[in-house]
Amino acid sequence: MEIIEKIKTNKSSNNLTEIQKICLDKLQASPLPNPKSEQWRLSDKSKFSNFLNYSFKEKNPKFNAPFPHTSQRTIRLVIGDNSQINLVEKNYSIKQLSEYKLVNYIKEQISCFDQNENWSDLLNLSLNCTKNTLGLKINGSEIPPIEIFSHASSNSLNAKTLVIFLEKNCAIDLLQVNLGKENSSLSQSTFFCLEENSSVNHGVVSYGENKSNLLNSLNVIQQNNSEYNLGSLHFKFNYARFEIRIKQSEGKAKTNIKGMQITKKDEQISTFTKIDFNGPNGFLDQINKSLADDKSHAIFEGSIIVPKIAQKTDASQLSRNLLLSNFAQIDTKPQLEIIADDVKCKHGATISQLNEEELFYMRTRGITLTEASKLQLSSYIQEIISFIPVSKDRWDLLDKLLNEN
Amino acid sequence: MQSKMKESDPILEVENLSASTDNLPILKGVSITVYPGEIHAIMGRNGCGKSTLSKIIAGHPSYNITNGDIKFLGENINSLEPEERAQSGIFLGFQYPIEIPGVSNLEFLRVSTNARRKFLNKEELDTFDFEELVKEKLEIVKMDHAFLSRSVNQGFSGGEKKRNEILQMALLEPKIAILDETDSGLDIDALRIVASGIKKISNAKTGIILITHYQRLLDEIKPNYVHVMSDGQIIKTGESDLALELEEKGYEWTDNFIKET
Incomplete structure (x- = not known):
């Protein structure tokens, strides 16, 4: 109260x-x-x-x-x-x-x-x-x-x-x-x-x-x-x-979502999404990424609702997550609720750590571990950033912020 | 066979090297010495330890050296990080070059080249100067400029990946290049391009170790020495005709050497 x-x-x-x-x-x-x-x-x-x-x-x-x-x-x-x-x-x-x-x-x-x-x-x-x-x-x-x-x-x-x-x-x-x-x-x-x-x-x-x-x-x-x-x-x-x-x-609309949350220290950042198709021929392409470091906690819960009226819905929801520390936590739960019978829906989730073989490959080319990790992370973030309508001069600042500890 | 008097100091000395991963011994006392201008070939069955040897020389963190030394230009490098080895002039050409989605090939090549140049006290190259340099090196492997704007190795064919490896070798100008099955997955034309690229890059001051299963690469690049590996050991060393004999008689022939050792 x-x-x-x-x-x-x-x-x-x-x-x-x-x-x-x-x-x-x-x-x-x-x-x-x-x-x-x-x-x-x-x-x-x-x-x-x-x-x-x-x-x-x-x-x-x-x-x-x-x-x-x-x-x-x-x-x-x-x-x-x-x-x-x-x-x-x-x-x-x-x-x-x-x-x-x-x-x-x-x-x-x-x-x-x-x-x-x-x-x-x-x-x-x-x-x-x-x-x-x-x-x-x-x-x-x-x-x-x-x-x-x-x-x-x-x-x-x-x-x-x-x-x-x-x-x-x-x-x-x-x-x-x-x-x-x-x-x-x-x-x-x-x-x-x-x-x-x-x-x-x-x-x-x-x-x-x-x-x-x-x-x-x-x-x-x-x-x-x-x-x-x-x-x-x-x-x-x-x-x-x-x-x-x-x-x-009324359906017959297009939705594309590319989202990302980055957590460090003991932060908790979560994303909840609910996409409701209320008519036929709807389209969704969604990817959500989490990047969790230190003792932080990232959460993603997504739901796609496809009632009987929403025939011919084409929906995809993917949750991709990267754990940067043994103490960080990621919870992810993409889900589908489908009643319509003529639809194309898929969902999935992956949680991984920085790819060791990619890192080794870069290091054998003289790139330091820190620099290689940065390159790998920026490539991970790039997919989302390139989807945000922001001009180059704005991103110089964001790039700086993203690289701060 | 390698006891001939040499005029200069060795580039690489692997001395009685034993190594393991997850407590599983992989290398069991490998020794090999490479002098400037030499080309060595290492042959052997799948799983005999050839690729492991190359990764350990490059500093792969998954392997532990349990005995022996790796010396590069006279210095022990057992405890050096992979990037320190690369910067000082050790190059590993991967059997399966890694795809790195989202990292532009051009930027990757520029960062790598500048890391090596920094070590050599050479001026680091900005994007424009690097473009000039890379254009020249692309000629060596007959690669299209368009490959540079793509992500590292992503969507490249097997042959394109291998040519990209040789392009990196050309840019980094290593003292020693260890090329792990660079010939695998290449058609005849691609093999010739890659082999010609390797020959153009190597010179009297550099050393090359070719890891291969087939004589066809050695027809293009004639090795000074051929080593046969089995179960983590070098069981026989000879000159280039050893590879021909091996091609003719198969690896079963080498089983006799194992019994002898």
């Missing part, structure tokens, strides 16, 4: 928005996720309670982006910076969603929430006020790449919400960057609606500093003939959860 008290004491009940009230009501019934539920059973309890320990703050300190805004063409937005977005150009427009549409859409989403599965969203929406919510409606063509930043400041719990409507026949490259400062918790919920024939290359890059935490939830609805490509990378969090829920509302 502590979390509910925290929200209530932060604001008088009269100041709560309609969404906050609905979510708080739901949280009253189940203030914390059930630790025995499939989604939360492996979650480190002390790390999770540490996530909730920080005091909630609505105000955002000045934000310094980790990389400069070099490209004139890229549109950069920061959630919670209060700026009004109303870009209307010849070929495209990016506008702020009206509060009416925003509230209605979120209410519609909440009505389908499961208490455990969507606990992170319930928390996010109960904490969050309109100020830290960014709602966008995008349409047109030749849209410039968009970067959206979410950040948590030190010694606080911040909640940010992003809602994006991508209208018919629209294509975008969107990079979402979630940053956690030292001793911070960030609750980020994203709701993405792709209308017919739209497509998005969505990059989600999340990294923190010492003792930072993240609950990152992504909810995507894909309409007919839409294409959703997600490349994600999560690293440097003491505790992080990335929850992906994608629903192909």
Whole structure:
């Protein structure tokens, strides 16, 4: 109940928005996720309670982006910076969603929430006020790449919400960057609606500093003939959860996911995915990679739901994992729930260590063990990185971060 | 046979070398000495220890030296790491070159070449200078430039992999090259290209050890000495005609030498 008290004491009940009230009501019934539920059973309890320990703050300190805004063409937005977005150009427009549409859409989403599965969203929406919510409606063509930043400041719990409507026949490259400062918790919920024939290359890059935490939830609805490509990378969090829920509302849509989590020290980072095919001829190609070093713990749980209506679904889910230390732990569980009888679905998981023969081969060419391991790891990461829509100058920074101890 | 007076110091001396893996003895007292300009061939049945010998000289961490020494240019290298051996001029051409998905062949070759150049106190090459060098070396093995943009050995045919090994040898300019069944899986044309590449790279200052089952490679590159291995030991050493005799009489003929030893 502590979390509910925290929200209530932060604001008088009269100041709560309609969404906050609905979510708080739901949280009253189940203030914390059930630790025995499939989604939360492996979650480190002390790390999770540490996530909730920080005091909630609505105000955002000045934000310094980790990389400069070099490209004139890229549109950069920061959630919670209060700026009004109303870009209307010849070929495209990016506008702020009206509060009416925003509230209605979120209410519609909440009505389908499961208490455990969507606990992170319930928390996010109960904490969050309109100020830290960014709602966008995008349409047109030749849209410039968009970067959206979410950040948590030190010694606080911040909640940010992003809602994006991508209208018919629209294509975008969107990079979402979630940053956690030292001793911070960030609750980020994203709701993405792709209308017919739209497509998005969505990059989600999340990294923190010492003792930072993240609950990152992504909810995507894909309409007919839409294409959703997600490349994600999560690293440097003491505790992080990335929850992906994608629903192909009428089937006949394409989803490609390439995700990766890198854990070191005693960090725990997990990825949960649920891909729901709600119509025929859906397509999914998913690969999730984990790289665990030291005493860290990486978790992947993925489920693909193929009901009877989803005939001719073609889905593949692969979990590939690399253990870099004898003390690191990786749990992985890709699963299929298939009722339709005319489908092509496959899943698999591998856990291995750095390939000794590859290392020896490189060493016989004069490359040191450290350098050979780096080359091998960068080749492992490369498959995911190349899928994230990020320009070269951004990756110089990420490359540096990835190589830090 | 190797007791002739030599004018220069040996490049490689393997002295009474015994080695094991998982407590299983593999080498049981192997001795071989290679002088500059010499080509040695090691022949023997599958599993006799030929490849193990090459890996141990290159420093494979899975094997333990239980007795004996490996000396390179007069220095004991038993405890050197594989990369230190490679940087100082020992090259192992793999029987089955390893595929490294995601690592570009060009970058791999550049990093390797610069590691060797650094050891030799030569200036390290940037991407542009290296492109020039590699273009010249590609000619030796008649490889297309397109191979450089692919991942190391990934999707290469057997012949292409072996040519890539010789390309690496050409770039690294080793003092001694141990080529483990470089001829296996090659058609006649590819064998000639590889053999001609080896001949172009070797000179009076370098040594070569060819591990092979077949005379056909030795028809292209005539060895000074041929060693026959069996059960982790060298049971006979002769000159190049020993390989011909072996081809004619088969390995059963060498069983007599084992009985004698």
